[in-house]
Amino acid sequence: MAVDPTRGLIAKEANDFRGQALTLDQQRELFRRWTTAEHVHPHEALVGMLALLHGTSGSEVRLLQITEVNHLAQSIRLGEQRHPVPLDPASWTVLQRCLEHRDAWPTENPYVMVTKGTKAGRSPASTACLSRVLDDCGSPSRMIHSTRLVDLVNTMDPKLVAAAFGMDSQANLIYLADHVDAGRLRAP
Structure with missing residues (x-):
């Protein structure tokens, strides 16, 4: 009688990414929302844009302080990152809207995102507050953040990312x- 050498072994499940990512059309729609729609709250636009274009986590945006914004270089310093993050014109404009919203309130709070509380x-x-900031756009911060990481890791060297x-x-x-992605293949 043959003995099964694999009996008793437990196979580990693959540690693959199981989250959801946005389609390119969804990303474009969100980008337009955060850069052109007047009714969008500045906090939503800031959290969304930084996640979509820069892969920034919600907690990094929540902890972003005024002193970490470099107006001359149009960059920000995020969390534990050693180097400042240069912002593209769209992200810089969204950040400026958020800072103007903040300046409308008399506050000594050192953070970029200031709320009534x-x-x-x-x-x-x-x-x-951060968990609700993107409710109106219909996409959670984690999904937007993951979309950017999926894109970067699959188009660049994962170690550089x-x-x-x-x-x-x-x-x-x-x-x-x-x-x-078939769109990345060279035409025959």
Whole structure:
């Protein structure tokens, strides 16, 4: 009688990315919303744009302080990243809208995102506030952030992406796709 040598072994599940990512059309629609729609709150536009174009996490935006904004270089310093992040004109404009919104309130709060609850103090916006800031656009911050990481990891060297985002060099490998986008293939 044959013995099954694999009996008793438990196969680990693949550690692949299981989250959702936005389609290119959805990304374009959000970009237009955050750069042209007058009714969009400046906090939504800032969190969304920085996640969509710069892969910034919601907590990094929540903890962004005024002193980390370099007006001359049009850049910001995020979280643990060693280098400032240069902003494209659209992101810089959205940041300026957020700063103008902040300046409308008399506050000594050092954070870029100031809410009714934080304008009198010196603490950042709450995580609960941040979790609701993108409700009107219909896409959670995590999905937008993941969309950018999926795109970067699949078009660049994953180790460079990890270094740019201050991640462990193996952490972003889950974002590697198991297929090639037909739009990236050279025509026959």
